[in-house]
Amino acid sequence: GQQVMQIPQYQHVQEGEDFTTYCNSSTTLSNIQWYKQRPGGHPVFLIQLVKSGEVKKQKRLTFQFGEAKKNSSLHITATQTTDVGTYFCAGPVGSGGSNYKLTFGKGTLLTVNP
Amino acid sequence: KAGVTQTPRYLIKTRGQQVTLSCSPISGHRSVSWYQQTPGQGLQFLFEYFSETQRNKGNFPGRFSGRQFSNSRSEMNVSTLELGDSALYLCASSYYLGARSGYEQYFGPGTRLTVT
Numbered sequence: 079g080q081q082v083m084q085i086p087q088y089q090h091v092q093e094g095e096d097f098t099t100y101c102n103s104s105t106t107l108s109n110i111q112w113y114k115q116r117p118g119g120h121p122v123f124l125i126q127l128v129k130s131g132e133v134k135k136q137k138r139l140t141f142q143f144g145e146a147k148k149n150s151s152l153h154i155t156a157t158q159t160t161d162v163g164t165y166f167c168a169g170p171v172g173s174g175g176s177n178y179k180l181t182f183g184k185g186t187l188l189t190v191n192p
Numbered sequence: 193k194a195g196v197t198q199t200p201r202y203l204i205k206t207r208g209q210q211v212t213l214s215c216s217p218i219s220g221h222r223s224v225s226w227y228q229q230t231p232g233q234g235l236q237f238l239f240e241y242f243s244e245t246q247r248n249k250g251n252f253p254g255r256f257s258g259r260q261f262s263n264s265r266s267e268m269n270v271s272t273l274e275l276g277d278s279a280l281y282l283c284a285s286s287y288y289l290g291a292r293s294g295y296e297q298y299f300g301p302g303t304r305l306t307v308t
Contacts (some may be wrong), residue, residue, distance in 0.1 A: 111296070120282060120299040166235065170295075179226070179248045180225070180297065182235040 218249030
């Protein structure tokens, strides 16, 4: 079945350093979604990428979708303590309707040392 | 709009018992998905309901079941609880953005189930 792999599993940075997490799928994805889960919280939707090679920015966060639509990355510039949490990527299996399921990567836990 | 609500937030059960968890989606969202989250396995898809019908199912045993009501509220049930069922159970409601975009999922706070 489809797998979504995410690396690294953990990343500890000093405040102000950059951070990147990578997501790879065994199959081509119609879209990829990113979520953030704060410690003790629940996943919160961040963004969705749909087009091949798409790049989207949200303040210090930059999201990329690979040309082959099988990989994606999330880059945070100049991390802050508020960035702490687990970042998940998720890709759908199927194209909607009865075949749709969302497969999540295992996530990258980001900790930031102030 | 109010967010996704789940009840109860915390639950302690004994092995062999059964449990029912409830989820109220965001108003207007007809799709409700359930996930199990554990430290070892991460977020795993349980099932999805749309208009009272189960549309998708993950790889979980038949002890895990669910249903959806006409008002889109959903329940999931776990029978004959095992120690390994201890987890955070998350419900997510979503609306369909189209064939290319799929769904954006909005998660509830979860129900923390502990089986002793």
